[in-house]
Amino acid sequence: MDFDMRAFAADLCRFASTAGEEAAAADFVEETLDDLGFETYAWGADADLLADHPSFPDDLDETDVAGRRSVGGVLELGGADAAGTGRGDPDGDGTPAVVLNGHIDVVPAEPAEWSSDPFEPVWGEASEGIDGNADGDALTARGAADMKSGVAACVGAALDVRAAAEGGGLDLAPGGLRVVVEAVAGEEDGGYGAATAALANPYPFERDAAIVAEPTELRPVVATEGSLMARLELTGRSAHAATRWRGEDVLPRFEAIRGAFAELETERGESVTHPLYGEFPVPWPVVCGTVEAGSWASTVPAALTAEFRIGVAPGETVDEVEAAFRERLDEVAAEDPWLRERPPTFERFSVQFEPAEVAVDEPIVEAARAGLVDAGLPNPEPTGATYGADSRHYVAAGIPTVLLGPGTVTEAHYPDETIAWDEVEKGRAAIAAAVGRFAARYSGASAK
Incomplete structure (x- = not known):
């Protein structure tokens, strides 16, 4: 089966895969991967597992996770598996595995x-301000960029890596290489x-590194911000x-708290x-949303x-930042006789995002930067992002992860969300080249 990346992206955007409605989009991705020769795995969100996770409410149940289907x-x-002599080492020894991750859920659209x-x-002409590219096609749909x-x-990148390996143009470790493509549910509301x-590896092998293809304008992002809700x-x-003087108006008090924050x-x-x-x-x-x-x-x-929604810097914890804002709230309440007697409540709700960071000299970060050069693209310095991403879950699990993908976050969650298609093609080439660079580190050969 040939892979038409344009058609795949457009078809995927036709799914209104908002929170809890990701299953049909996941099925579509799984069927496509099956047809392309991937071995596929699928999993749902585990309510019991996530209830103990700091990002999620502790009262999750099966109704909260229904429909949150993900696929890989x-x-x-290369290695023994390509020769048909076995499934390889389930512990990952000698066969590096790199995950290419993206989420299939989208925020609602008005x-x-x-x-x-x-x-x-809708396919149209790319305009100025969309990924800095005014030439060529652009795709407009909810989820096109994010x-x-x-x-x-x-x-597409995984298929390019396979073609390079089969054609002898890729240096592989003796045990070969595993390339995993993930399409996961629920990133927008916690991951x-x-x-x-x-937390519960769905694969029979360990994962050595990951690239999350969030819209970073093809700039490596090694730090993501957390958030307190x-x-x-x-x-x-x-x-x-x-006779308003007989009442106690909450609005001036709210403005005092908002000003203090x-x-x-x-x-x-x-x-x-x-x-x-x-x-x-x-x-x-x-x-204050x-x-x-x-x-x-x-x-x-x-x-x-x-x-x-309160930002949490890399190196901080949600608990620390919550304590700082609680202290400031208490200071405001202490100055108001009414609030001293009736203290405001300030409680977490929904999901919390812990910050995450990976060292710039991690092999996957260096591979991402080298891959950009190999693809003929600029090699900007790694940066941080003021949003959270699924990378934090992999980093917390000991899997070094970098964000690198096409598009710009300024289009995310925006009306007429658009991405220049040339940027997607460049992203495919850069990610494929990054995987090649990562594989070469394990082969003992010099990266090409």
Whole structure:
């Protein structure tokens, strides 16, 4: 079966694979990988396993993980397996394995904000500002940049590595090479598929390194930010608007807390430093994403709920950052007689993202940088990202992981989400070359 990367990416974008609805997209990827000669594996999210994971709520049950299906495809290249004499070493000794990972879930789309159906892919002319490329085709659909085109690039790269190995153009270790392509569920809300795979290896071999093809503009990302998700609740006292002095309005109190959190964001931007985050104007952002207050226009608002997303720097923990914001909240409450008697609550909700970082001299990072050069692309310095990614789960499991993929994060979650197709082709070439460089390290030969 020939692989049409354009058609695969477009077809994958037709699936409205929002949270809990990934199974059909996973089936499509699995069938494609089967047809292309991969040995496939599939797994669901494990509620019991993830309930003990710091990223997830501790009350997960089977209804929370229903439909969160992930798949992986393995190519066994060279070594005993290629000769048909066995499945190789299940412990991974002598046969390096590199994972090419992408997620198939997408965030919801608001059709009214789009110029076309978000789940009916549209091919058009690439415009200025999309990956810095104004020439050639571009794909517009929910998930085009984040990150179904990245999944397509991973499949194409794995096939290119296989062709190079079969053609004798790839230096392999005596035991050969395993290339794994993963399409995982639930990255947008914590990493259900990747966390399960990291904690309960679905393959009969160990994994030596991973590349996650998030939209990094083909720049190696070696550090990802964590985030604390916390819900603030305030209690006041209602009163008729005509006698508002009889009530206790929660809104000024909320503004005081929000202002204090903004001040702490500024302080942390100056005191919590990291060499890879100097380029960001706000390295550890604090955003109040939702606010709900009051019950009637003519009544003093007596209750408020607000949800915050708070950045966590590499090297910090979610617990440490939560403690810092709790302390600042307590300081605000201590200055207000009403809040002293009725302290605000500030509790975690949803999922938490721990930060992650891998050394720039890790073999997979060096291979990624060399692969960019081999593909005729620029070789920028590794950087950090102010978002979280599934890479953190693999890093926590002892699998060195770098982010490297086509597209830009500025298109992620955006109306008319678009990626320049030339960027996807470049991503495929760079990832394939990176795998080749990684394999050469194990072969004992000089990398080509």
